[in-house]
Amino acid sequence: MTAPDPKRILDSRLLQALDDGVFLGDGQSADSLSEWMVLCGDIPDSTILCDLPVLLGRLSRDDQRTGALRALGLLPETGSRPLFYQAVAARISSRARALTDAARDSGHPSPALLPARIAQEAREAQEVRHQMNTLADAALAVEAERERLEREYAGLADTLKTLEMDVAEGIRTFAKDRSASPRALADLAESLGLTEEAKLLRTQPPRPPFALPIPNRLDRSGESATPLRVTIPSRADQTGSATPTRH
Numbered sequence: 324m325t326a327p328d329p330k331r332i333l334d335s336r337l338l339q340a341l342d343d344g345v346f347l348g349d350g351q352s353a354d355s356l357s358e359w360m361v362l363c364g365d366i367p368d369s370t371i372l373c374d375l376p377v378l379l380g381r382l383s384r385d386d387q388r389t390g391a392l393r394a395l396g397l398l399p400e401t402g403s404r405p406l407f408y409q410a411v412a413a414r415i416s417s418r419a420r421a422l423t424d425a426a427r428d429s430g431h432p433s434p435a436l437l438p439a440r441i442a443q444e445a446r447e448a449q450e451v452r453h454q455m456n457t458l459a460d461a462a463l464a465v466e467a468e469r470e471r472l473e474r475e476y477a478g479l480a481d482t483l484k485t486l487e488m489d490v491a492e493g494i495r496t497f498a499k500d501r502s503a504s505p506r507a508l509a510d511l512a513e514s515l516g517l518t519e520e521a522k523l524l525r526t527q528p529p530r531p532p533f534a535l536p537i538p539n540r541l542d543r544s545g546e547s548a549t550p551l552r553v554t555i556p557s558r559a560d561q562t563g564s565a566t567p568t569r570h
Contacts, residue, residue, distance in 0.1 A: 329370040334378055336362050341382070341391040348396040349407070350414035355396070359415045360422065368423070372416035376408040383408075489514035 340347060340362055347362065348355030363371055379397060382388045383404055392398040399407045490511060513521040 329366050330374045333363055333366050333370060333374060337375075337378055337382070341388065341395060344391070344394060346394070346396055350411050350418070356414070356418050360418065363415065364419060364422065366419070368416040368420040371419060372412050375412040375415065376405065379408040379411070380405055486514055 345358060345362075346355075347358050350356055350359055363375075379392075382392055383398060389398060397408075397411070398404075492510070509521045509525045512518075
């Protein structure tokens with residue numbers, strides 16, 4: 324099985340860093356060296372020293388890559404670019420060699436394990452970020468549902484208020500004018516959604532406000548009426564008369 328080519332690995336990682344927008348810098352600060360160690364901590368220091376300036380120089384001549392190189396802090400504003408890239412490679416190579424020597428002397432994990440460990444932590448961070456995004460989406464969905472329920476509740480409250488006003492108006496109309504009771508009941512039925520019942524109530528004639536009394540007998544002389552009484556003899560009557568007696 325052929326061993327991976329360190330130069331190809333370095334080239335691939337450098338292109339990936341450009342695509343991801345990772346700020347690498349010139350290696351003069353601790354943060355910059357840390358980023359470079361994540362990128363090429365397991366690459367031999369000789370490969371870094373010899374091949375990294377060539378790779379950076381090739382990318383700097385690509386007009387489509389110059390913007391990304393500038394964002395990564397790898398495009399000097401002044402001075403010679405080849406000398407700049409050689410200085411960057413020298414700093415990184417020296418740091419990688421120092422870490423390898425320190426790991427060998429102390430028995431600590433080799434810098435070759437750095438990229439794998441960082442990749443695992445990056446995957447874990449990505450998973451945490453995914454979970455946070457999921458929770459944020461769920462929170463937004465809950466908030467949207469709460470707002471929808473509030474709007475629905477407000478609409479129902481307005482409908483109930485309108486219905487209460489219609490019922491109150493129907494009761495007032497019914498109590499004030501009995502002759503208008505069919506119309507009042509029809510309006511009330513329509514407010515309650517009883518359309519067919521409302522139509523039937525509107526077809527009924529209005530009731531008079533009162534009923535005229537019907538006397539037992541009209542008194543043509545103008546005096547007060549006297550009730551007419553008729554006595555029907557019982558069967559025990561021995562007269563044999565079948566004619567009722569008028570009083």
